[in-house]
Amino acid sequence: MFLERVARLSEYRGELHVYLREKMNTVAPNLSELIGEIVGARLIAQAGSLTNLSKCPASTVQILGAEKALFRALKTRGKTPKYGLLYHSSFIGRATQKNKGRISRYLANKCAHASRIDCFMEEPTNAFGKALHSQVEERLHFYQTGATPKKNIEVMRSVISELNRAASSKDEGEERVKKSKKKKKKDKKSSKTNKLKRKLEDTEDDTAIKSKKKLKTLPTPEKVSKKKKDKKS
Template sequence: MDISAIDLINIESFSSHVVSLSECRQSLHTYLRSKMSQVAPSLSALIGEAVGARLIAHAGSLINLAKCPASTVQIIGAEKALKQMQYRLKNYFSEVPTSVFGEKLREQVEERLSFYETGEIPRKNLDVMKEAMVQAEEAAAEITRKLEKQEK
């Protein structure tokens, strides 16, 4: 079938729009990944950048999200991704962004899923969070030492 000149112009225009939108989407994804790794690295490690950003947006802010009890977060829609923590651990913030808590929570989710397949008992939440706190403190100390070296 022959394509008329006007049809070809419209197809080319549409194609260039699709390519432009694809490039814009990729650029926004890169930006979101960068911002989430700075703002909420643990949340990003646990549930991913896009879901984490949506969760923060739905809660209104990262601080509002951190203040939410687990049941509220479950209602927001993250029931499968987030697990309850003790209150004193739930609101952990550090001056140095770290993904340690998110990584540990992800490990814990994977251990719990593995329990259904293998029957191997997962570690307790308290033990995992204690381990995460030690690693987070070590990471913060290391970054602080590097910053002090740079200032000298």
């Protein structure tokens, strides 16, 4: 019984993870692409909603989940916490002890950007989340090696240009499909009209042949005169 219960709980956990992934990909695709579905869902739950999270500044996002520690530090005039729920992100685990606070500050800034994009964007897409994820990776590499990362403006402009290209190609594809459908309809109409014309031509040919046959079978005036002479004789 105990093993069956454990197996059911593990299956239920997998189903919940799949459900959470689907919901986060539809509600907040950029935030889930940046820090993962679980941490992103915890941030949204702690803030109350995605709109509330989008209204929060980066400093508030950084310490979400560590409010008790913050107020305790303010009362005792101790050290304030560097991170809250963002501690469960893989970026902070990969950073060194000296750079944990710096990367948490930078990650909170990118989470604030991602939540605002998810909240106010009309068509959901995870392109911005991928770009923000690459920016955090570059920042980690910068702390380790000193290589200068790309600027935020350049990255955002490149993502917007890619989205515009994809939208234009999509519109061109839709126009091509519409044109092909119109051509098919025109071809169908022309084929129907051609069939009707052929039928009319065939009927006209048949009537002409029948009329010629009737004319051939009708007696000529010479034949009629010969018959009258034969009767008189």
